[in-house]
Amino acid sequence: MFKDNxxxxxxxxxxxxxxxxSAILPKRRTPVIIxxxxxxxxxCISIGKDVFENQMALIKEGGYRTLTFSEIADIWKNGKAxxxxxxxxxxxxxxxxxxxxxxxxxxxxxxxxxxxxxxxYIGKRCTWDKRSDIPDFPMxxxxxxxxxxxxGIDFQPHTATHPHLPLISNNRIRDEIKRSRSTIExxxxxxxxxxxxxxxxxxxxxxxxxxxxxxxxxxxxNPDKENxxxxxxxxxxxxxxxxxxxxxxxxxxxxxxSCKELVRKITMT
Numbered sequence: 189m190f191k192d193n194x195x196x197x198x199x200x201x202x203x204x205x206x207x208x209x210s211a212i213l214p215k216r217r218t219p220v221i222i223x224x225x226x227x228x229x230x231x232c233i234s235i236g237k238d239v240f241e242n243q244m245a246l247i248k249e250g251g252y253r254t255l256t257f258s259e260i261a262d263i264w265k266n267g268k269a270x271x272x273x274x275x276x277x278x279x280x281x282x283x284x285x286x287x288x289x290x291x292x293x294x295x296x297x298x299x300x301x302x303x304x305x306x307x308x309y310i311g312k313r314c315t316w317d318k319r320s321d322i323p324d325f326p327m328x329x330x331x332x333x334x335x336x337x338x339x340g341i342d343f344q345p346h347t348a349t350h351p352h353l354p355l356i357s358n359n360r361i362r363d364e365i366k367r368s369r370s371t372i373e374x375x376x377x378x379x380x381x382x383x384x385x386x387x388x389x390x391x392x393x394x395x396x397x398x399x400x401x402x403x404x405x406x407x408x409x410n411p412d413k414e415n416x417x418x419x420x421x422x423x424x425x426x427x428x429x430x431x432x433x434x435x436x437x438x439x440x441x442x443x444x445x446s447c448k449e450l451v452r453k454i455t456m457t
Contacts, residue, residue: 218260220276220407220421226289231322233280241293247275248297256342257302257382261405265416277301278407278421280346280384281314283325287332295339304346304384304407305333307371316350316386330375337376344382345369354391362397369401382406390418 224233226240247254252273255263260276262268277294279286282305294301306316310333313324337343345368347353353361369380381404385394388409395417398406404416411418 217264218255218270218274218276220257220260220278220419222407222409222421223277223279223290224281225283225325226285227283227325229321229323232319233322237289237293240290244293244297244299247299254299254301256300256340257344257405257407258342261382261416261419265404278384279303281306281350282310282328282333282346283314284328284332285325287328287336291336291339291341294341300340300342302342302344302382303328303333303336304344305368305372306346306348306350306386307368308348309350314350317352334376337378343372343376343378344380344384345372346384347386350386352387352389353385353394354389358393358397361394362401365394365397365401365403 223235226237227234228236252275253271255274255276257276257278263270279301282303286303309327311329313326315324333343347364348367351364372380383398383403383406385408398417405419406417407421408418409421411420414420
């Protein structure tokens with residue numbers, strides 16, 4: 189109990205410090221937030237409906253606008269000026285509750301988002317390799333995806349079968365990427381040029397295929413080095429308090445990751 193209380197106290201203190209510093213430093217770039225499932229299971233990839241709704245209210249009250257990932261990637265690629273107050277909301281995998289629970293909340297607030305689809309599982313359940321606390325959630329159907337796309341939700345590829353990409357052959361890497369992309373493009377009659385790595389895992393082979401196939405960017409979690417093919421996002425598992433979410437909106441987590449990297453380099457020398 190004492191250790192848990194101390195850990196929470198230190199975490200709260202860190203967030204207060206990050207919030208204060210990030211509020212006065214120039215913003216580096218538009219923050220990108222990862223969600224997966226909006227449900228009450230308490231799994232490692234889940235966020236409750238009330239928490240998600242409160243977070244969307246904070247975005248609205250703060251005067252932020254939401255951008256799709258295609259929009260922000262175009263801004264970064266072409267060196268355009270970023271909006272003063274913007275945030276990118278992303279959902280990985282394509283769970284049905286993104287439609288049943290998250291979509292009405294997004295629509296109520298006038299927000300958009302980007303959903304990365306594991307295309308072979310559309311209309312099925314998520315039975316890929318995953319942690320034991322994650323249920324076999326039902327996935328989006330094409331009817332739901334089409335409706336959301338008509339509203340302005342952006343859909344991009346997340347492979348076909350959700351594999352560990354660094355562990356498979358070069359040919360299968362290309363097939364997973366191309367098949368996921370072509371499925372979405374054919375179904376929605378749109379161009380897909382952003383990719384999301386399953387489990388956040390990638391290597392040089394995966395990035396090379398993305399470049400060869402004409403993707404303009406890809407999202408990661410906490411890469412050692414960040415560029416257009418290793419774009420950092422903040423996971424909702426870190427955003428369990430209002431303070432932490434406000435830190436994310438002010439891009440304070442970039443400072444957090446930079447400090448962690450500095451500590452890692454110092455301890456390795």
